[in-house]
Amino acid sequence: HAEISSVNRGDVIVIAFQTNWRSVARECTETYGPEGVGYVQVSPPQETITGTQWWTSYQPVSYKLDSKLGTEAEFTNMIATCKAAGVGVIADAVINHMAGADRSGTGVAGSKFDGEGNFPAVPYTPSDFHDCTENIINYSNADNVQNCRLSGLQDLDTGNANVRSKIVDYMAKLLDLGVAGFRVDAVKHIAAADVAALKSELLAKTGLDENDFLFEQEVIGSTSEAKEIQPVNYLGTGKVSEFNVNARLKQAFNGDINSATFGLSGIGTSSSWVPSNKAAVWVTNWDTERGDNALTYKDGSRYLLANAFLLAYNYGQPHVYAGYYFNNNDAGAPSASTTQVPDMKCPTDGSQTSGTWQCTQRWTAIRGMIGFHNAVAHTKVTDWKEYGDNVVGFGRADKGYLAINNSESPLEATFTTSLPAGTYCNVYAVGDCSKTVTVHRDGTFTATVGAGSAIAIHVGAQPATWTSTSL
Ligand code: ARE
Ligand code: CA
Incomplete structure (x- = not known):
């Protein structure tokens, strides 16, 4: 891991949503490396349920590194190729839950599973899951949010040492393969104490220091929700998403960027937001791209300007999102089958046709602004x-x-x-x-x-x- 931290590069993260390992490796050499991207955040690498939809990636069946995006050998090769280009790979770790209770059968790599808590390839048995079998309905109740089922997904009992050791084994293996860190999924649905225990067990097992890898936690803050599930509770274990940024960028660019109440100058100035050195920020990610709280490619020039602003400003660690054009929110990556995502093809004519890749990292303005971001590092606005x-x-x-x-x-x-x-x-x-x-x-x-x-x-x-x- 020493090699990773000694490479001189910027901190920009490109989110290579649903991009297969072969294509990410290629982009590391051809695009991310030369343009100065620090990290590429990839979609979850573990075995999941089958299906053409992108969200199958968030329904783990086992911790085998064999997914729609590639095999363990391809994953390992990607890490090496990216490392050689100066780019660290960040794995999306889905550790709050396994597949939905409404699913059963065999996963992408052939592992059996059901909706009753049996995942023999891990193995997990019903006692490894929380007792609550209801879907989360009440975000003002931390117990409901953390111990019941997010969208029907079978909720792991992360308070159980056996469960934590399986998760830690998985994350330790990824570090051993050379990942530069994690984006941890659905962290607000895991008690802060359990996350702290998981992290210290991971450090103990790997012998790594907490500064040796990134630990970015997805915690969507909302003042109307329970205090135990707010971003502030997770600042001790790593970086935390700041979704106020994408929401504010949308408000500002859809109105007046100089507005006293919702303009750009207010970004990051509120003490209720995640502090800059802990904040993970973006104009959009794959969830907000399908919701109402962010600008997306569908917003044209405002999307590009918002990305330029975020890369030029000095609040948080900026992410550049790269997915694919779509009309249907469930649609998987271009030409995805139920078990495989084919290689990414980048359009070269500027078209934004549904069912083709965005390849945001190749857009002129984005490339230019990544260079800008790196050139102005450590200066104030x-x-x-x-x-x-x-x-x-x-x-x-x-x-x-x-x-x-x-x-x-x-x-x-x-x-x-x-x-x-x-x-x-x-x-x-x-x-x-x-x-x-x-x-x-x-x-x-x-x-x-x-x-x-x-x-x-x-x-x-x-x-x-x-x-x-x-x-
Ligand atoms: C799918 C189907 C469901 C089905 C389920 C089980 O859509 O109908 O019941 O499978 O079979 C993604 C998709 C889900 C998908 C899931 C599993 O978005 O639709 O379910 O994968 O395949 C909350 C969480 C936050 C979460 C968002 C989506 O707090 O962690 O919801 N984001 C991450 C990922 C998602 C992913 C998951 C978690 C699950 O980024 O891509 O889901 O692994 C307020 C609250 C937020 C809340 C938000 C939306 O803002 O404050 O906390 O976010 O509303 O509900
Ligand atoms: Ca949980």
């Missing part, structure tokens, strides 16, 4: 200023500057930055430095920002030193 209706500009000290125009008309303005004088590539607009702006000795530049567009410049992208990575 500076020079924040409203330049017009729905237009804002801000810098990251003497390293970078972003001007966002979320209005419906182009705006010409003189922007004030803290950048050294010089010519800079607009990395939001082009990947080849064919569009530039010139910063004068007083730090200003005058330019027109297109409607629904942005200008992003940073010290790592100037014509004199420009080298492009080709796809």
Whole structure:
């Protein structure tokens, strides 16, 4: 694991939703590595129920690393390939539950299971599950949320040492194979004390230090819910999702990004949000992409601008989401069968046809903004200023500057930055430095920002030193 932490790279995480191991390995070499992505977060690697829908990934049948996304050999090869490209693999760990009580039969790798708590390939027996057989209905009651069934999924008794040891064995194996960390699913449905016990047992078993790997916990905070299930309870065990960010970005970009009540400047300033160094943030993930609380590719330029903002700002660890275009919320990855997801094919014509891959990591503006994010690391937000209706500009000290125009008309303005004088590539607009702006000795530049567009410049992208990575 020492190799992973010694690689010099940024902290951006790409979520490679439902992408098979062969394709992730390829992207590590061709895209993530060259553009400076730090980590790729993959969908759950363990054996699950069969079915074409994407959400079959969240119904474990065993901890065999044999899933719709590939075999253990492919998983191991992906980790090695990504590591060689400087990219860490983050595994999505589904540990709160096993398959739904409404399911039975054989999993993707052939393991038998039923809806009565029998998972012989682990093995788990009925006594390894919580007694409550009802579905969660009351989020103001922590006992209901943590000990009953999330969407009918058979709820593991994580207070039971036998259950924890099976989970710890699984996570230790993933670390041993070289994963850089975990995104832990449905953590608010596991008592904070059980998560703490699981984590310390994992550290004891592997001999690792808690800083040796990422531990990102999915905890959707809501002030109307029980206090025991709020993000704050899980800050001691790792990073925590901050879903206020995606909700606020949607509000801001759908309205006025300079709004005093829901604009961009308020992001991360509230003490009730997860502190920046603990927050995992995104414009969307696969759940919010199918819900109402986030901007998605369906929002066009606002989606791209929100991603640019998040990568340029300094709140939380940013994730770039890459899934596929869809009309039906249940639809699995393009051409997925009940047991397999074929290799990802990235569209090259900009089309967003349902049933094709998004390949967000290949979009010009995203590539440019990942470079921006890495170039401005460890600086503060500076020079924040409203330049017009729905237009804002801000810098990251003497390293970078972003001007966002979320209005419906182009705006010409003189922007004030803290950048050294010089010519800079607009990395939001082009990947080849064919569009530039010139910063004068007083730090200003005058330019027109297109409607629904942005200008992003940073010290790592100037014509004199420009080298492009080709796809
Ligand atoms: C599927 C079917 C169900 C069926 C079940 C069992 O859709 O009809 O009963 O299988 O056979 C995903 C899908 C589910 C799917 C499940 C298993 O979204 O539809 O069920 O996989 O295949 C809460 C949790 C949060 C969770 C979200 C979805 O707190 O942890 O719900 N997110 C993670 C993953 C999901 C995944 C699971 C957990 C399960 O990211 O992709 O589910 O592993 C408020 C609350 C939140 C709540 C939210 C939505 O905001 O504050 O806590 O999130 O509402 O209910
Ligand atoms: Ca639980």
